Amino acid sequence: MPIEKEKILSVEPERIREKSRFVLDGMDISGHWNRMFEQRVLWGYEPDRLDQVTKLDGGESLGWCYQCGKCVGVCPVDVVGDYGPRKIFRKVQSGIDLFTDDDLWLCTTCGNCLRVCPKEVDMIQIMPAVREQAVLEGHMPPELQDAFEKTAKYGNPLGEPARKRADWTREAGVEVPILAKTKRAVDVLWWVECYPAYHPRGREASRALARTLAALGIDFGIVGVDEKCVADSQRLAGEKGLFESLAEDNVKTLAKYEFRRLMVTDPHAYNAFKNEYPKHGGSYDVVHYTQLLAPLVSKVEWKKTLAARVTFHDPCYLGRHNGEYEAPREILRAIPGVEVVEMFRCRQNGYCCGGGGGGMWLDGFNAPHLEERLSERRVREAVEVGADVLAVCCPFEVSRFEDAVKSTGNEGKLVVRDIIELVDEARGARQ
Numbered sequence: 001m002p003i004e005k006e007k008i009l010s011v012e013p014e015r016i017r018e019k020s021r022f023v024l025d026g027m028d029i030s031g032h033w034n035r036m037f038e039q040r041v042l043w044g045y046e047p048d049r050l051d052q053v054t055k056l057d058g059g060e061s062l063g064w065c066y067q068c069g070k071c072v073g074v075c076p077v078d079v080v081g082d083y084g085p086r087k088i089f090r091k092v093q094s095g096i097d098l099f100t101d102d103d104l105w106l107c108t109t110c111g112n113c114l115r116v117c118p119k120e121v122d123m124i125q126i127m128p129a130v131r132e133q134a135v136l137e138g139h140m141p142p143e144l145q146d147a148f149e150k151t152a153k154y155g156n157p158l159g160e161p162a163r164k165r166a167d168w169t170r171e172a173g174v175e176v177p178i179l180a181k182t183k184r185a186v187d188v189l190w191w192v193e194c195y196p197a198y199h200p201r202g203r204e205a206s207r208a209l210a211r212t213l214a215a216l217g218i219d220f221g222i223v224g225v226d227e228k229c230v231a232d233s234q235r236l237a238g239e240k241g242l243f244e245s246l247a248e249d250n251v252k253t254l255a256k257y258e259f260r261r262l263m264v265t266d267p268h269a270y271n272a273f274k275n276e277y278p279k280h281g282g283s284y285d286v287v288h289y290t291q292l293l294a295p296l297v298s299k300v301e302w303k304k305t306l307a308a309r310v311t312f313h314d315p316c317y318l319g320r321h322n323g324e325y326e327a328p329r330e331i332l333r334a335i336p337g338v339e340v341v342e343m344f345r346c347r348q349n350g351y352c353c354g355g356g357g358g359g360m361w362l363d364g365f366n367a368p369h370l371e372e373r374l375s376e377r378r379v380r381e382a383v384e385v386g387a388d389v390l391a392v393c394c395p396f397e398v399s400r401f402e403d404a405v406k407s408t409g410n411e412g413k414l415v416v417r418d419i420i421e422l423v424d425e426a427r428g429a430r431q
């Protein structure tokens with residue numbers, strides 16, 4: 001039975017909505033019920049805009065989107081705004097220039113859309129490719145430019161002097177061997193990264209980790225002043241050249257030392273060392289600190305019971321991107337008195353703190369596009385499950401969530417702690 005086309009399509013979308021109706025066997029199958037956007041005018045598209053994206057190395061998969069909508073339901077940015085690959089595709093197809101549009105910077109490269117997309121539309125490739133081009137043409141938010149410039153000048157996005165990188169060790173309460181001085185082989189080379197070396201809250205977690213490693217008798221050392229930012233977030237935010245230059249420096253630095261395993265505090269560094277540095281000549285047996293400690297929890301001497309209801313926020317770059325969900329939970333479950341409760345969005349469907357893919361430096365820029373910060377939404381979710389403690393194991397998250405606890409009025413109800421701080425406290429070592 002041929003489909004009867006009742007009316008001819010017109011070029012004006014408003015009129016089309018009323019005029020076009022397809023009837024098959026007397027049944028209206030025009031499908032207005034499942035249309036997310038206005039009815040499309042095929043000849044009204046600007047294919048050039050989409051072509052500009054899909055012809056980039058890494059941008060190809062945006063063209064594969066067939067608008068099923070699965071991605072929008074899991075996109076953390078859509079929860080607090082209006083976003084997701086389906087919407088990006090449609091906007092670009094309708095003529096929006098993604099290279100200059102604010103939407104370019106909202107994606108945190110959390111990877112949840114790719115997990116559910118039947119067409120493998122890959123925002124972790126698309127966004128860095130388009131951003132790289134935008135950065136080359138000078139279109140980027142000023143906050144991001146500032147973070148890039150500080151990383152290039154000082155080797156860290158906080159703009160701190162390199163000579164202060166190991167200052168945190170002075171108040172650790174244990175000796176933290178610096179390999180340039182000790183000049184000996186170690187079992188574990190600890191790559192500290194920038195926020196754990198410079199940010200006040202990151203430093204507290206670093207000291208707690210140093211004390212725990214020492215208590216467990218782990219043979220470890222740090223690089224100290226020669227360590228530079230691993231720069232994975234800068235890469236995902238479009239500064240591929242900066243990433244490559246720092247990767248080259250860091251691979252050379254690591255080549256000076258003898259070690260068996262490379263331990264990182266930062267899931268972004270974990271991702272870079274595991275998946276990106278091998279392309280730049282650096283292949284290592286890399287572990288996140290939670291992976292190193294989880295098999296050792298039975299050896300920890302616990303001295304205190306914490307009596308806390310703890311919920312854990314899966315970092316996107318430890319969990320979804322690299323498949324580690326258990327190690328942090330194993331440590332939490334081993335701490336005396338800790339009850340672990342899960343938030344609705346956890347593990348593979350974990351929510352994003354908003355700090356990935358350059359988001360760490362873009363809260364101000366993104367604010368007009370969002371009802372609230374992603375970190376604020378996450379703090380509300382932690383409070384909803386009745387948690388006293390929001391536990392994290394990514395150095396971006398402590399400060400982000402602590403700010404969000406204040407701005408959502410949850411001070412006194414919820415505290416934010418790195419997992420290693422809880423371990424340190426239950427060992428009775430917290431200083």
Ligand code: SF4
Nearest residue numbers: 065068069071086117
């Ligand atoms: S899930 Fe994939 S194919 Fe479906 S709308 Fe999203 S990007 Fe397009």
Ligand code: SF4
Nearest residue numbers: 075107108110111113
């Ligand atoms: S990577 Fe994450 S933030 Fe970006 S579009 Fe996909 S789900 Fe949304």
